[in-house]
Amino acid sequence: MTFDLKRYTQTLARLVAQPSVSCALPQWDTSNKAVIDQLAEDFAALGFQTDIIAVPGHPGKYNLLATLGRGEGGLVFAGHSDTVPYDADQWSSDPFTLTEREGKLYGLGATDMKGFFPAVMEAVRDIDPSQLHAPIVVLATADEESSMSGARALLDAGVAPGRYAVVGEPTGMRPINMHKGILMESIRVLGKSGHSSNPALGNSALEAMHEVTSELVQYRGELQQRFHNPGFAVAVPTLNLGCIHGGDGANRICGECELHFDLRSVPGMHNDELRHEINRRLVPIAERRKIDIVFSTLFEGVDPLLQPRESELVRACEKLTGASAEAVGFATEAPFYRQLDMQAVVMGPGSIDQAHQPDEFIAIEQLAPAIDVLRSLIHHFCISSAATASNHKGTT
Numbered sequence: 014m015t016f017d018l019k020r021y022t023q024t025l026a027r028l029v030a031q032p033s034v035s036c037a038l039p040q041w042d043t044s045n046k047a048v049i050d051q052l053a054e055d056f057a058a059l060g061f062q063t064d065i066i067a068v069p070g071h072p073g074k075y076n077l078l079a080t081l082g083r084g085e086g087g088l089v090f091a092g093h094s095d096t097v098p099y100d101a102d103q104w105s106s107d108p109f110t111l112t113e114r115e116g117k118l119y120g121l122g123a124t125d126m127k128g129f130f131p132a133v134m135e136a137v138r139d140i141d142p143s144q145l146h147a148p149i150v151v152l153a154t155a156d157e158e159s160s161m162s163g164a165r166a167l168l169d170a171g172v173a174p175g176r177y178a179v180v181g182e183p184t185g186m187r188p189i190n191m192h193k194g195i196l197m198e199s200i201r202v203l204g205k206s207g208h209s210s211n212p213a214l215g216n217s218a219l220e221a222m223h224e225v226t227s228e229l230v231q232y233r234g235e236l237q238q239r240f241h242n243p244g245f246a247v248a249v250p251t252l253n254l255g256c257i258h259g260g261d262g263a264n265r266i267c268g269e270c271e272l273h274f275d276l277r278s279v280p281g282m283h284n285d286e287l288r289h290e291i292n293r294r295l296v297p298i299a300e301r302r303k304i305d306i307v308f309s310t311l312f313e314g315v316d317p318l319l320q321p322r323e324s325e326l327v328r329a330c331e332k333l334t335g336a337s338a339e340a341v342g343f344a345t346e347a348p349f350y351r352q353l354d355m356q357a358v359v360m361g362p363g364s365i366d367q368a369h370q371p372d373e374f375i376a377i378e379q380l381a382p383a384i385d386v387l388r389s390l391i392h393h394f395c396i397s398s399a400a401t402a403s404n405h406k407g408t409t
């Protein structure tokens with residue numbers, strides 16, 4: 014089947030034209046409302062019921078749930094509506110003006126991942142809603158590139174929008190069933206400063222931090238013994254001591270020292286447990302040195318993704334694309350959908366190689382095959398009666 018490239022391009026151009034940068038730095042962060050409104054209007058025109066949901070605690074940020082048809086199960090096309098910040102002077106054309114050059118559509122978010130939504134529109138356009146025995150759901154979230162507050166809000170609400178989620182991040186339409194989890198944490202040691210000539214005048218935060226970093230390196234070694242997954246290019250969990258700041262002079266006892274680190278976990282590890290274990294290792298250091306150690310979170314974190322290969326969704330994606338499911342190095346919203354008991358796979362047109370950088374583009378040649386796969390997924394999960402039977406015995 015073909016699709017209307019002109020219509021796709023016009024739709025994507027309108028989405029790209031609306032800024033929706035999400036960033037922990039307030040000077041960059043913008044509302045995503047205009048993109049959500051545009052998507053709601055476009056999907057409503059295709060017959061979808063649309064629901065725009067404010068993300069609690071994040072003013073100006075919204076999720077969109079759009080639903081076509083009804084019934085048990087449901088196939089969810091999920092994606093984020095935000096983009097990362099941009100360096101305007103490094104772009105060859107305006108990042109907010111979708112520009113076609115040599116078979117590529119350039120624009121901020123073209124591949125990561127505003128370009129997914131018009132692909133879904135093209136895939137559903139010829140579907141007769143009366144044939145659907147399970148709904149087609151489109152979910153557009155806020156803030157994936159920063160706090161993931163949109164997906165978190167959905168998880169907090171506790172209602173799965175469907176049974177199967179395809180998260181349309183740019184993977185060149187290769188199904189991704191695994192990625193690592195990520196934690197970013199801070200450890201602050203609060204000692205007491207004093208004249209360096211007499212150690213009794215203070216309590217060195219820097220020396221306590223020396224024990225803290227040794228403990229973390231020791232813990233990393235233990236984790237790497239316990240966990241190993243050959244599906245990843247780096248098969249073990251990693252822990253990077255990223256930056257450290259402390260003290261103010263050679264002749265002063267260091268009064269305060271702060272460390273930031275990240276921990277990238279493999280499936281089978283859970284962020285809550287990791288935080289608990291780290292905390293348990295810090296307590297004896299604080300007690301022994303009679304010093305305060307404050308362990309806190311810089312970013313709420315994402316658990317690792319594992320969608321078993323034998324599950325219905327992975328098998329369907331593998332069959333339709335001819336590609337075996339694999340692992341990637343970046344984190345996505347998919348683990349939140351897994352926590353809602355959905356099956357979730359990451360798969361969409363475009364390439365992560367072009368994401369998060371100037372002259373981001375989506376290649377036009379990828380679109381027609383991607384739209385065909387999305388259309389076939391709809392037939393498999395929402396129309397074909399063969400899938401109805403397997404839905405009931407489908408594994409998670």
Ligand SMILES: [Zn+2]
Pocket residue numbers: 093125126157182183
């Ligand atoms: Zn993305």
